[in-house]
Amino acid sequence: MQPAAILPPVTEADLAANQRALDREARAEDRLMFRLTVPALAIVAILMVVPIGWLLSMSFIGGDGQLGFENYALFFSEPAYVQMFVNTFAIAFAVTALCLILGYPVAYVLAILPPRWSGLLMLAVLVPFWTSGLVRTFSWLIILQRNGLVNKALVATGLVERPIPLVHNMTGTIIGMVHIMVPFLILPLYASMKTIDGNLMRAAASVGSTPTHAFLRVFLPLSMPGLVAGTIMVFVMCLGFYITPALLGGGRVKMIAQRIEESISLYPTWGPAAALAVLLLVVTALCLAASMVLVRRLSTDR
Amino acid sequence: MESHVSHRNRLWLYVLVGLVVFYLVAPALIVVPVSFSSTTSLSFPPAGWSTRWYEAFFGQEKWIGSLWVSLRVAFGTMILATVTGIAASYALHMSGFRLRSAIRATLVSPLAVPAILIAVGIFFVFARLGGLLNTLHGLILGHTVVAMPFVVLTMSAGFESYDMSQEMVARSLGATRFKAFMTVTLPQLKFSVATAMLLAFLVSFDELIISLMVSSGPVSTLSRVTFATLRDDVDPTLAAVSTLMLVMTSVPPLILHIVTTRSKREDA
Numbered sequence: 286m287q288p289a290a291i292l293p294p295v296t297e298a299d300l301a302a303n304q305r306a307l308d309r310e311a312r313a314e315d316r317l318m319f320r321l322t323v324p325a326l327a328i329v330a331i332l333m334v335v336p337i338g339w340l341l342s343m344s345f346i347g348g349d350g351q352l353g354f355e356n357y358a359l360f361f362s363e364p365a366y367v368q369m370f371v372n373t374f375a376i377a378f379a380v381t382a383l384c385l386i387l388g389y390p391v392a393y394v395l396a397i398l399p400p401r402w403s404g405l406l407m408l409a410v411l412v413p414f415w416t417s418g419l420v421r422t423f424s425w426l427i428i429l430q431r432n433g434l435v436n437k438a439l440v441a442t443g444l445v446e447r448p449i450p451l452v453h454n455m456t457g458t459i460i461g462m463v464h465i466m467v468p469f470l471i472l473p474l475y476a477s478m479k480t481i482d483g484n485l486m487r488a489a490a491s492v493g494s495t496p497t498h499a500f501l502r503v504f505l506p507l508s509m510p511g512l513v514a515g516t517i518m519v520f521v522m523c524l525g526f527y528i529t530p531a532l533l534g535g536g537r538v539k540m541i542a543q544r545i546e547e548s549i550s551l552y553p554t555w556g557p558a559a560a561l562a563v564l565l566l567v568v569t570a571l572c573l574a575a576s577m578v579l580v581r582r583l584s585t586d587r
Numbered sequence: 588m589e590s591h592v593s594h595r596n597r598l599w600l601y602v603l604v605g606l607v608v609f610y611l612v613a614p615a616l617i618v619v620p621v622s623f624s625s626t627t628s629l630s631f632p633p634a635g636w637s638t639r640w641y642e643a644f645f646g647q648e649k650w651i652g653s654l655w656v657s658l659r660v661a662f663g664t665m666i667l668a669t670v671t672g673i674a675a676s677y678a679l680h681m682s683g684f685r686l687r688s689a690i691r692a693t694l695v696s697p698l699a700v701p702a703i704l705i706a707v708g709i710f711f712v713f714a715r716l717g718g719l720l721n722t723l724h725g726l727i728l729g730h731t732v733v734a735m736p737f738v739v740l741t742m743s744a745g746f747e748s749y750d751m752s753q754e755m756v757a758r759s760l761g762a763t764r765f766k767a768f769m770t771v772t773l774p775q776l777k778f779s780v781a782t783a784m785l786l787a788f789l790v791s792f793d794e795l796i797i798s799l800m801v802s803s804g805p806v807s808t809l810s811r812v813t814f815a816t817l818r819d820d821v822d823p824t825l826a827a828v829s830t831l832m833l834v835m836t837s838v839p840p841l842i843l844h845i846v847t848t849r850s851k852r853e854d855a
Binding site: 314315317318319320321322324325326328329330331332333334335336337339340387388390391393394404406408409410411412413415416417418419420421422423424425426427428430432433434464467468496521522524525527528531532542545546549555558562565566569573 | 596600601603604607608610611612614615616617618621629630631667670671672674675677678679681682684686690693694696697699700701702703704705707708709710711712728729731732735739789792793795796799800810813814817818821825826829832833836837840841844848
Protein backbone atom coordinates (compact mmCIF):
# COMPACT_ATOMS: atom_id res chain seq x y z
CA MET A 286 0.00 0.00 0.00
CA GLN A 287 1.16 3.48 -0.87
CA PRO A 288 1.14 6.28 1.70
CA ALA A 289 -1.47 8.96 0.92
CA ALA A 290 1.17 11.58 0.26
CA ILE A 291 4.90 11.51 0.57
CA LEU A 292 6.50 14.75 1.63
CA PRO A 293 9.82 15.46 -0.03
CA PRO A 294 12.70 14.83 2.40
CA VAL A 295 13.67 17.95 4.40
CA THR A 296 17.07 19.12 3.31
CA GLU A 297 19.66 21.14 5.23
CA ALA A 298 18.97 24.00 2.84
CA ASP A 299 15.27 24.00 3.72
CA LEU A 300 16.06 24.17 7.42
CA ALA A 301 18.50 27.00 6.89
CA ALA A 302 15.97 28.94 4.80
CA ASN A 303 13.35 28.41 7.46
CA GLN A 304 15.75 29.63 10.13
CA ARG A 305 16.57 32.70 8.09
CA ALA A 306 12.89 33.53 7.71
CA LEU A 307 12.36 33.15 11.42
CA ASP A 308 15.35 35.34 12.17
CA ARG A 309 14.09 37.96 9.77
CA GLU A 310 10.72 37.97 11.45
CA ALA A 311 12.31 38.24 14.89
CA ARG A 312 14.42 41.17 13.73
CA ALA A 313 11.36 42.90 12.25
CA GLU A 314 9.54 42.36 15.54
CA ASP A 315 12.50 43.77 17.49
CA ARG A 316 12.61 46.82 15.24
CA LEU A 317 8.89 47.43 15.65
CA MET A 318 9.14 47.08 19.43
CA PHE A 319 12.13 49.40 19.53
CA ARG A 320 10.21 52.02 17.55
CA LEU A 321 7.41 51.89 20.12
CA THR A 322 9.83 52.98 22.84
CA VAL A 323 11.20 55.89 20.79
CA PRO A 324 8.69 58.62 21.77
CA ALA A 325 9.10 58.01 25.51
CA LEU A 326 12.83 57.61 25.15
CA ALA A 327 13.17 60.81 23.12
CA ILE A 328 11.36 62.88 25.75
CA VAL A 329 13.50 61.61 28.63
CA ALA A 330 16.75 61.62 26.66
CA ILE A 331 16.42 65.09 25.13
CA LEU A 332 15.11 66.77 28.28
CA MET A 333 17.16 64.95 30.92
CA VAL A 334 20.07 62.82 29.72
CA VAL A 335 21.48 65.30 27.18
CA PRO A 336 21.35 68.41 29.42
CA ILE A 337 22.94 66.51 32.31
CA GLY A 338 25.78 65.48 30.04
CA TRP A 339 26.09 69.09 29.02
CA LEU A 340 26.12 70.28 32.65
CA LEU A 341 28.98 67.86 33.22
CA SER A 342 31.04 69.48 30.48
CA MET A 343 30.09 73.04 31.52
CA SER A 344 31.29 72.42 35.06
CA PHE A 345 34.87 72.25 33.79
CA ILE A 346 34.73 75.55 31.94
CA GLY A 347 35.77 78.54 34.03
CA GLY A 348 34.58 82.15 33.91
CA ASP A 349 37.28 82.99 31.36
CA GLY A 350 36.16 80.20 29.04
CA GLN A 351 39.20 78.06 29.80
CA LEU A 352 39.11 74.39 30.72
CA GLY A 353 39.86 73.73 34.37
CA PHE A 354 38.63 73.06 37.88
CA GLU A 355 37.89 76.69 38.71
CA ASN A 356 34.21 76.00 39.47
CA TYR A 357 35.06 73.13 41.77
CA ALA A 358 37.67 75.25 43.56
CA LEU A 359 34.80 77.55 44.58
CA PHE A 360 33.60 74.76 46.89
CA PHE A 361 36.61 75.32 49.11
CA SER A 362 37.33 79.01 48.67
CA GLU A 363 33.87 80.44 49.34
CA PRO A 364 32.74 80.29 52.98
CA ALA A 365 29.04 80.30 51.98
CA TYR A 366 29.63 77.02 50.14
CA VAL A 367 31.23 75.31 53.12
CA GLN A 368 28.30 76.30 55.37
CA MET A 369 25.87 75.09 52.71
CA PHE A 370 27.57 71.67 52.48
CA VAL A 371 27.58 71.30 56.27
CA ASN A 372 23.87 72.23 56.36
CA THR A 373 22.95 69.83 53.56
CA PHE A 374 24.66 66.80 55.07
CA ALA A 375 23.73 67.60 58.68
CA ILE A 376 20.05 67.94 57.74
CA ALA A 377 20.11 64.81 55.58
CA PHE A 378 21.68 62.77 58.42
CA ALA A 379 19.32 64.13 61.07
CA VAL A 380 16.22 63.58 58.93
CA THR A 381 17.30 60.04 57.99
CA ALA A 382 17.97 59.11 61.63
CA LEU A 383 14.60 60.49 62.77
CA CYS A 384 12.81 58.69 59.93
CA LEU A 385 14.42 55.43 61.06
CA ILE A 386 13.30 55.91 64.67
CA LEU A 387 9.74 56.84 63.66
CA GLY A 388 9.38 54.58 60.62
CA TYR A 389 10.70 51.23 61.81
CA PRO A 390 8.03 50.65 64.51
CA VAL A 391 5.27 51.61 62.06
CA ALA A 392 6.54 49.20 59.39
CA TYR A 393 6.89 46.49 62.03
CA VAL A 394 3.33 46.92 63.29
CA LEU A 395 2.08 47.03 59.67
CA ALA A 396 3.72 43.66 59.11
CA ILE A 397 2.36 41.92 62.22
CA LEU A 398 -1.20 43.29 62.36
CA PRO A 399 -4.06 41.25 60.85
CA PRO A 400 -4.95 42.44 57.31
CA ARG A 401 -8.02 44.48 58.32
CA TRP A 402 -6.06 46.69 60.72
CA SER A 403 -2.91 46.86 58.66
CA GLY A 404 -5.01 48.11 55.73
CA LEU A 405 -6.26 50.98 57.85
CA LEU A 406 -2.78 51.79 59.13
CA MET A 407 -1.47 51.66 55.56
CA LEU A 408 -4.06 54.25 54.60
CA ALA A 409 -2.78 56.50 57.41
CA VAL A 410 0.69 56.24 55.88
CA LEU A 411 -0.51 56.73 52.30
CA VAL A 412 -2.78 59.75 52.79
CA PRO A 413 0.04 62.12 53.82
CA PHE A 414 2.20 60.46 51.15
CA TRP A 415 -0.30 61.55 48.47
CA THR A 416 -0.81 65.00 49.92
CA SER A 417 1.13 67.73 48.17
CA GLY A 418 4.42 68.58 49.86
CA LEU A 419 3.54 72.24 49.50
CA VAL A 420 0.31 71.78 51.49
CA ARG A 421 2.09 69.92 54.26
CA THR A 422 4.84 72.52 54.43
CA PHE A 423 2.21 75.23 54.82
CA SER A 424 0.54 73.19 57.58
CA TRP A 425 3.79 73.09 59.51
CA LEU A 426 4.12 76.83 59.10
CA ILE A 427 0.75 77.20 60.88
CA ILE A 428 1.53 74.66 63.60
CA LEU A 429 5.06 75.79 64.38
CA GLN A 430 4.62 79.57 64.16
CA ARG A 431 5.27 81.86 67.13
CA ASN A 432 1.71 81.61 68.48
CA GLY A 433 0.99 78.24 66.87
CA LEU A 434 -0.31 75.07 68.49
CA VAL A 435 3.03 73.69 69.60
CA ASN A 436 4.22 76.91 71.20
CA LYS A 437 0.85 77.43 72.93
CA ALA A 438 1.04 73.91 74.33
CA LEU A 439 4.64 74.37 75.47
CA VAL A 440 3.83 77.64 77.24
CA ALA A 441 0.61 76.29 78.76
CA THR A 442 2.37 73.29 80.25
CA GLY A 443 5.13 75.52 81.57
CA LEU A 444 7.87 73.74 79.63
CA VAL A 445 9.04 77.07 78.25
CA GLU A 446 8.45 80.60 79.51
CA ARG A 447 7.87 82.30 76.18
CA PRO A 448 7.35 80.94 72.65
CA ILE A 449 10.50 79.48 71.12
CA PRO A 450 11.41 79.85 67.45
CA LEU A 451 10.43 76.54 65.82
CA VAL A 452 10.18 77.70 62.24
CA HIS A 453 12.35 79.71 59.82
CA ASN A 454 15.31 77.76 61.13
CA MET A 455 16.94 74.32 61.14
CA THR A 456 14.36 72.84 63.58
CA GLY A 457 11.40 73.69 61.36
CA THR A 458 13.19 72.42 58.26
CA ILE A 459 13.94 69.07 59.89
CA ILE A 460 10.41 68.60 61.29
CA GLY A 461 8.86 69.33 57.90
CA MET A 462 11.29 67.12 55.98
CA VAL A 463 10.87 64.16 58.32
CA HIS A 464 7.12 64.41 57.80
CA ILE A 465 7.56 64.15 54.04
CA MET A 466 10.23 61.42 54.13
CA VAL A 467 8.87 58.92 56.71
CA PRO A 468 6.54 57.15 54.21
CA PHE A 469 9.49 56.68 51.83
CA LEU A 470 11.15 54.63 54.57
CA ILE A 471 8.05 52.77 55.75
CA LEU A 472 6.96 51.49 52.34
CA PRO A 473 10.13 49.58 51.28
CA LEU A 474 10.71 48.46 54.87
CA TYR A 475 7.19 47.05 55.10
CA ALA A 476 7.58 45.30 51.74
CA SER A 477 10.69 43.52 52.98
CA MET A 478 9.24 42.70 56.44
CA LYS A 479 6.13 41.15 54.89
CA THR A 480 8.27 38.42 53.31
CA ILE A 481 9.70 37.31 56.68
CA ASP A 482 8.25 33.98 57.82
CA GLY A 483 6.50 34.43 61.18
CA ASN A 484 7.35 30.83 62.09
CA LEU A 485 10.98 31.87 62.46
CA MET A 486 10.06 34.08 65.43
CA ARG A 487 7.96 31.31 66.94
CA ALA A 488 10.82 28.87 66.42
CA ALA A 489 13.18 31.24 68.22
CA ALA A 490 10.70 31.53 71.10
CA SER A 491 10.30 27.75 71.29
CA VAL A 492 14.03 27.28 71.79
CA GLY A 493 13.98 29.75 74.67
CA SER A 494 14.60 33.12 73.05
CA THR A 495 13.04 36.15 74.74
CA PRO A 496 11.00 38.37 72.37
CA THR A 497 13.70 41.06 72.45
CA HIS A 498 16.43 38.55 71.75
CA ALA A 499 14.44 36.93 68.95
CA PHE A 500 13.78 40.33 67.43
CA LEU A 501 17.43 41.36 67.53
CA ARG A 502 18.86 38.05 66.30
CA VAL A 503 16.18 36.93 63.82
CA PHE A 504 13.80 39.68 62.70
CA LEU A 505 16.15 42.67 62.52
CA PRO A 506 18.79 40.90 60.37
CA LEU A 507 16.07 39.63 58.02
CA SER A 508 14.62 43.12 57.62
CA MET A 509 18.04 44.59 56.76
CA PRO A 510 17.65 44.65 52.93
CA GLY A 511 14.52 46.82 53.14
CA LEU A 512 16.05 48.89 55.93
CA VAL A 513 19.21 49.66 53.98
CA ALA A 514 17.35 50.38 50.73
CA GLY A 515 14.84 52.68 52.46
CA THR A 516 17.44 54.49 54.56
CA ILE A 517 19.71 55.27 51.65
CA MET A 518 16.78 56.38 49.51
CA VAL A 519 15.63 58.79 52.22
CA PHE A 520 19.15 60.15 52.62
CA VAL A 521 19.60 60.69 48.89
CA MET A 522 16.22 62.40 48.51
CA CYS A 523 17.05 64.70 51.44
CA LEU A 524 20.24 65.87 49.75
CA GLY A 525 18.29 67.28 46.80
CA PHE A 526 15.42 68.82 48.79
CA TYR A 527 14.21 72.23 47.73
CA ILE A 528 10.70 73.22 48.86
CA THR A 529 10.84 72.55 52.60
CA PRO A 530 14.17 74.21 53.39
CA ALA A 531 13.20 77.15 51.17
CA LEU A 532 9.94 77.74 53.07
CA LEU A 533 10.52 76.42 56.61
CA GLY A 534 14.17 77.46 56.68
CA GLY A 535 13.16 81.08 56.17
CA GLY A 536 16.17 81.83 53.96
CA ARG A 537 18.55 81.00 56.78
CA VAL A 538 18.95 77.31 56.04
CA LYS A 539 20.54 76.90 52.62
CA MET A 540 20.84 73.48 51.07
CA ILE A 541 22.55 72.48 47.83
CA ALA A 542 19.41 72.58 45.66
CA GLN A 543 18.67 76.21 46.60
CA ARG A 544 22.31 77.12 45.98
CA ILE A 545 22.13 75.59 42.48
CA GLU A 546 19.04 77.64 41.69
CA GLU A 547 20.66 80.82 43.06
CA SER A 548 23.93 80.20 41.21
CA ILE A 549 22.14 80.32 37.89
CA SER A 550 21.01 83.87 38.52
CA LEU A 551 24.09 84.85 40.57
CA TYR A 552 26.87 84.06 38.10
CA PRO A 553 27.06 85.10 34.44
CA THR A 554 28.20 81.60 33.41
CA TRP A 555 26.66 78.19 34.00
CA GLY A 556 29.90 76.81 35.45
CA PRO A 557 29.36 77.24 39.21
CA ALA A 558 25.79 75.89 39.11
CA ALA A 559 26.92 73.03 36.87
CA ALA A 560 29.71 72.05 39.27
CA LEU A 561 27.25 71.88 42.16
CA ALA A 562 24.83 69.89 40.04
CA VAL A 563 27.55 67.41 39.11
CA LEU A 564 28.54 67.07 42.77
CA LEU A 565 24.93 66.35 43.77
CA LEU A 566 24.57 63.86 40.92
CA VAL A 567 27.80 62.02 41.80
CA VAL A 568 26.93 61.76 45.51
CA THR A 569 23.43 60.53 44.58
CA ALA A 570 24.78 57.94 42.16
CA LEU A 571 27.37 56.70 44.67
CA CYS A 572 24.74 56.32 47.40
CA LEU A 573 22.36 54.43 45.11
CA ALA A 574 25.17 52.16 43.87
CA ALA A 575 26.20 51.45 47.47
CA SER A 576 22.58 50.67 48.28
CA MET A 577 22.32 48.16 45.43
CA VAL A 578 25.54 46.39 46.42
CA LEU A 579 24.58 46.26 50.10
CA VAL A 580 21.07 44.99 49.47
CA ARG A 581 22.35 42.27 47.15
CA ARG A 582 24.96 41.18 49.71
CA LEU A 583 22.45 41.19 52.58
CA SER A 584 19.92 39.21 50.56
CA THR A 585 22.33 36.47 49.45
CA ASP A 586 23.70 35.98 52.94
CA ARG A 587 20.64 34.02 53.92
CA MET B 588 2.89 37.50 59.64
CA GLU B 589 1.30 36.47 62.92
CA SER B 590 3.21 36.89 66.10
CA HIS B 591 3.60 34.84 69.24
CA VAL B 592 3.74 37.86 71.56
CA SER B 593 0.40 38.86 73.05
CA HIS B 594 -1.07 42.21 72.05
CA ARG B 595 -1.07 43.36 75.68
CA ASN B 596 2.68 42.85 75.95
CA ARG B 597 3.32 45.20 73.10
CA LEU B 598 0.85 47.89 74.04
CA TRP B 599 3.74 50.35 74.27
CA LEU B 600 4.52 49.64 70.61
CA TYR B 601 0.94 50.38 69.53
CA VAL B 602 0.94 53.63 71.51
CA LEU B 603 4.20 54.67 69.87
CA VAL B 604 2.86 53.85 66.40
CA GLY B 605 -0.35 55.73 67.21
CA LEU B 606 1.71 58.83 68.01
CA VAL B 607 3.66 58.54 64.76
CA VAL B 608 0.41 58.15 62.80
CA PHE B 609 -0.94 61.27 64.53
CA TYR B 610 2.22 63.14 63.53
CA LEU B 611 1.75 61.94 59.93
CA VAL B 612 -1.97 62.55 59.48
CA ALA B 613 -2.99 65.49 61.67
CA PRO B 614 -0.74 68.23 60.22
CA ALA B 615 -1.95 67.57 56.70
CA LEU B 616 -5.54 68.15 57.81
CA ILE B 617 -5.06 71.32 59.87
CA VAL B 618 -5.42 73.51 56.76
CA VAL B 619 -9.09 72.50 56.47
CA PRO B 620 -10.40 74.31 59.61
CA VAL B 621 -7.99 77.22 59.11
CA SER B 622 -9.38 77.77 55.60
CA PHE B 623 -12.84 78.47 57.09
CA SER B 624 -11.50 81.10 59.49
CA SER B 625 -13.26 84.46 59.68
CA THR B 626 -10.14 86.41 60.60
CA THR B 627 -6.90 87.13 58.78
CA SER B 628 -4.80 85.34 61.35
CA LEU B 629 -3.65 81.79 60.78
CA SER B 630 -4.51 80.69 64.30
CA PHE B 631 -5.88 77.28 65.15
CA PRO B 632 -8.61 76.82 66.21
CA PRO B 633 -9.99 79.80 64.24
CA ALA B 634 -11.70 82.59 66.18
CA GLY B 635 -14.80 82.39 63.95
CA TRP B 636 -16.06 80.72 60.80
CA SER B 637 -16.63 82.01 57.27
CA THR B 638 -16.11 81.14 53.63
CA ARG B 639 -14.47 84.45 52.77
CA TRP B 640 -11.13 82.85 51.86
CA TYR B 641 -12.80 80.62 49.30
CA GLU B 642 -14.53 83.69 47.89
CA ALA B 643 -11.11 85.37 47.82
CA PHE B 644 -9.68 82.39 45.94
CA PHE B 645 -12.42 82.19 43.34
CA GLY B 646 -12.52 85.96 42.97
CA GLN B 647 -8.87 86.46 42.08
CA GLU B 648 -7.49 86.03 38.57
CA LYS B 649 -4.10 85.05 40.04
CA TRP B 650 -5.58 81.91 41.63
CA ILE B 651 -8.26 80.96 39.11
CA GLY B 652 -5.89 81.52 36.18
CA SER B 653 -3.17 79.38 37.73
CA LEU B 654 -5.62 76.63 38.66
CA TRP B 655 -6.71 76.52 35.04
CA VAL B 656 -3.07 76.38 33.89
CA SER B 657 -2.35 73.53 36.33
CA LEU B 658 -5.36 71.53 35.22
CA ARG B 659 -4.55 71.91 31.54
CA VAL B 660 -0.89 71.03 32.06
CA ALA B 661 -1.76 68.04 34.25
CA PHE B 662 -4.25 66.80 31.67
CA GLY B 663 -1.73 67.18 28.85
CA THR B 664 0.96 65.44 30.87
CA MET B 665 -1.42 62.62 31.70
CA ILE B 666 -2.18 62.02 28.00
CA LEU B 667 1.40 62.37 26.75
CA ALA B 668 3.00 60.32 29.54
CA THR B 669 0.43 57.51 29.47
CA VAL B 670 0.37 57.12 25.68
CA THR B 671 4.17 57.14 25.24
CA GLY B 672 4.73 55.26 28.51
CA ILE B 673 2.26 52.45 27.72
CA ALA B 674 3.73 52.03 24.23
CA ALA B 675 7.23 51.77 25.70
CA SER B 676 6.22 49.43 28.54
CA TYR B 677 4.43 47.14 26.08
CA ALA B 678 7.48 46.98 23.83
CA LEU B 679 9.83 46.37 26.75
CA HIS B 680 7.60 43.58 28.00
CA MET B 681 7.02 41.88 24.65
CA SER B 682 10.50 41.52 23.30
CA GLY B 683 14.05 41.03 24.35
CA PHE B 684 15.92 43.25 21.91
CA ARG B 685 19.35 44.50 22.87
CA LEU B 686 19.39 47.83 24.72
CA ARG B 687 16.14 46.74 26.35
CA SER B 688 17.44 47.08 29.90
CA ALA B 689 19.26 50.30 29.04
CA ILE B 690 16.05 51.84 27.68
CA ARG B 691 14.10 50.70 30.70
CA ALA B 692 16.71 52.17 33.06
CA THR B 693 16.63 55.48 31.17
CA LEU B 694 12.84 55.74 31.35
CA VAL B 695 12.82 55.06 35.10
CA SER B 696 15.89 57.19 35.89
CA PRO B 697 14.06 60.52 36.46
CA LEU B 698 12.96 58.97 39.75
CA ALA B 699 16.55 58.76 40.95
CA VAL B 700 17.86 62.08 39.63
CA PRO B 701 17.28 65.02 42.01
CA ALA B 702 14.41 67.18 40.75
CA ILE B 703 16.50 70.34 40.77
CA LEU B 704 18.93 68.80 38.25
CA ILE B 705 16.10 67.78 35.92
CA ALA B 706 14.67 71.28 36.22
CA VAL B 707 17.98 72.99 35.44
CA GLY B 708 18.49 70.64 32.48
CA ILE B 709 15.04 71.34 31.05
CA PHE B 710 15.53 75.07 31.52
CA PHE B 711 18.78 74.83 29.56
CA VAL B 712 17.23 72.87 26.68
CA PHE B 713 14.25 75.23 26.47
CA ALA B 714 16.53 78.27 26.60
CA ARG B 715 18.53 76.84 23.68
CA LEU B 716 15.59 75.65 21.59
CA GLY B 717 13.52 78.78 22.13
CA GLY B 718 9.75 78.88 21.97
CA LEU B 719 9.13 76.51 24.88
CA LEU B 720 9.92 78.70 27.87
CA ASN B 721 6.75 80.11 29.44
CA THR B 722 4.41 77.91 27.41
CA LEU B 723 1.92 75.21 28.32
CA HIS B 724 3.61 72.83 25.87
CA GLY B 725 6.94 73.34 27.58
CA LEU B 726 5.42 72.60 30.99
CA ILE B 727 3.70 69.48 29.65
CA LEU B 728 6.95 68.19 28.14
CA GLY B 729 8.87 68.91 31.34
CA HIS B 730 6.30 67.26 33.57
CA THR B 731 6.18 64.24 31.28
CA VAL B 732 9.83 63.54 32.10
CA VAL B 733 9.08 63.21 35.82
CA ALA B 734 5.78 61.39 35.28
CA MET B 735 7.30 58.79 32.92
CA PRO B 736 8.83 56.49 35.61
CA PHE B 737 5.46 56.18 37.36
CA VAL B 738 3.70 55.17 34.15
CA VAL B 739 6.42 52.71 33.13
CA LEU B 740 6.65 51.08 36.57
CA THR B 741 2.86 50.77 36.94
CA MET B 742 2.32 49.43 33.42
CA SER B 743 5.27 47.01 33.59
CA ALA B 744 3.79 45.50 36.74
CA GLY B 745 0.42 45.30 34.96
CA PHE B 746 1.85 43.53 31.88
CA GLU B 747 3.84 41.23 34.15
CA SER B 748 0.66 39.93 35.77
CA TYR B 749 -1.23 39.59 32.49
CA ASP B 750 -1.32 36.55 30.23
CA MET B 751 -0.15 37.80 26.84
CA SER B 752 -1.38 34.69 25.03
CA GLN B 753 -4.87 36.22 25.03
CA GLU B 754 -3.62 38.90 22.67
CA MET B 755 -2.00 36.17 20.54
CA VAL B 756 -5.37 34.41 20.34
CA ALA B 757 -7.08 37.59 19.20
CA ARG B 758 -4.43 38.11 16.53
CA SER B 759 -4.64 34.51 15.35
CA LEU B 760 -8.38 35.04 14.91
CA GLY B 761 -7.68 37.90 12.55
CA ALA B 762 -7.50 41.04 14.68
CA THR B 763 -4.73 43.45 13.82
CA ARG B 764 -2.10 43.85 16.48
CA PHE B 765 -3.30 47.32 17.42
CA LYS B 766 -6.93 46.21 17.57
CA ALA B 767 -6.02 43.14 19.63
CA PHE B 768 -4.13 45.35 22.06
CA MET B 769 -6.87 47.95 22.32
CA THR B 770 -9.81 45.57 22.64
CA VAL B 771 -8.33 42.59 24.49
CA THR B 772 -5.24 43.58 26.45
CA LEU B 773 -5.91 47.16 27.51
CA PRO B 774 -9.44 46.65 28.91
CA GLN B 775 -8.16 43.91 31.19
CA LEU B 776 -5.37 46.16 32.44
CA LYS B 777 -7.81 48.96 33.26
CA PHE B 778 -6.68 49.31 36.88
CA SER B 779 -3.05 49.64 35.88
CA VAL B 780 -3.98 52.17 33.20
CA ALA B 781 -6.14 54.16 35.62
CA THR B 782 -3.37 54.13 38.22
CA ALA B 783 -0.79 55.24 35.65
CA MET B 784 -3.02 58.06 34.39
CA LEU B 785 -3.84 59.22 37.90
CA LEU B 786 -0.19 59.18 38.97
CA ALA B 787 0.85 61.13 35.87
CA PHE B 788 -1.89 63.70 36.52
CA LEU B 789 -0.98 64.10 40.18
CA VAL B 790 2.77 64.25 39.59
CA SER B 791 2.17 67.13 37.20
CA PHE B 792 -0.39 68.87 39.41
CA ASP B 793 2.01 68.74 42.37
CA GLU B 794 5.21 69.52 40.48
CA LEU B 795 6.91 72.72 41.57
CA ILE B 796 10.61 72.89 40.75
CA ILE B 797 10.39 72.49 36.97
CA SER B 798 7.50 74.96 36.92
CA LEU B 799 9.61 77.45 38.89
CA MET B 800 12.43 77.20 36.36
CA VAL B 801 10.58 77.22 33.06
CA SER B 802 7.43 79.27 33.57
CA SER B 803 6.25 82.55 35.02
CA GLY B 804 3.61 85.25 34.59
CA PRO B 805 0.38 84.08 32.99
CA VAL B 806 1.60 80.48 32.60
CA SER B 807 2.32 79.98 36.29
CA THR B 808 0.93 76.77 37.74
CA LEU B 809 -1.10 76.71 40.95
CA SER B 810 1.80 75.19 42.88
CA ARG B 811 4.13 77.91 41.61
CA VAL B 812 1.77 80.72 42.67
CA THR B 813 1.21 79.01 46.02
CA PHE B 814 4.95 78.77 46.58
CA ALA B 815 5.53 82.43 45.74
CA THR B 816 2.65 83.53 47.98
CA LEU B 817 3.93 81.37 50.82
CA ARG B 818 7.29 83.08 50.60
CA ASP B 819 5.93 86.62 50.44
CA ASP B 820 2.54 87.28 52.02
CA VAL B 821 0.86 84.53 53.99
CA ASP B 822 -2.91 84.74 54.55
CA PRO B 823 -5.78 82.23 54.94
CA THR B 824 -6.45 82.22 51.18
CA LEU B 825 -3.50 79.85 51.16
CA ALA B 826 -5.37 77.57 53.55
CA ALA B 827 -8.31 77.54 51.12
CA VAL B 828 -5.93 76.74 48.23
CA SER B 829 -4.26 74.04 50.32
CA THR B 830 -7.61 72.49 51.19
CA LEU B 831 -8.58 72.38 47.52
CA MET B 832 -5.20 70.82 46.64
CA LEU B 833 -5.61 68.36 49.50
CA VAL B 834 -8.98 67.23 48.17
CA MET B 835 -7.76 67.09 44.57
CA THR B 836 -4.62 65.07 45.32
CA SER B 837 -5.86 62.67 47.99
CA VAL B 838 -9.46 61.83 47.11
CA PRO B 839 -8.87 60.28 43.64
CA PRO B 840 -6.06 57.96 44.86
CA LEU B 841 -8.18 57.06 47.86
CA ILE B 842 -11.09 56.03 45.63
CA LEU B 843 -8.77 54.07 43.34
CA HIS B 844 -7.15 52.39 46.34
CA ILE B 845 -10.55 51.30 47.68
CA VAL B 846 -11.87 50.19 44.29
CA THR B 847 -8.76 48.12 43.46
CA THR B 848 -8.57 46.44 46.88
CA ARG B 849 -12.26 45.63 46.68
CA SER B 850 -12.02 44.14 43.18
CA LYS B 851 -8.92 42.18 44.19
CA ARG B 852 -10.84 40.76 47.11
CA GLU B 853 -13.68 39.75 44.79
CA ASP B 854 -11.23 38.07 42.43
CA ALA B 855 -9.67 36.11 45.25
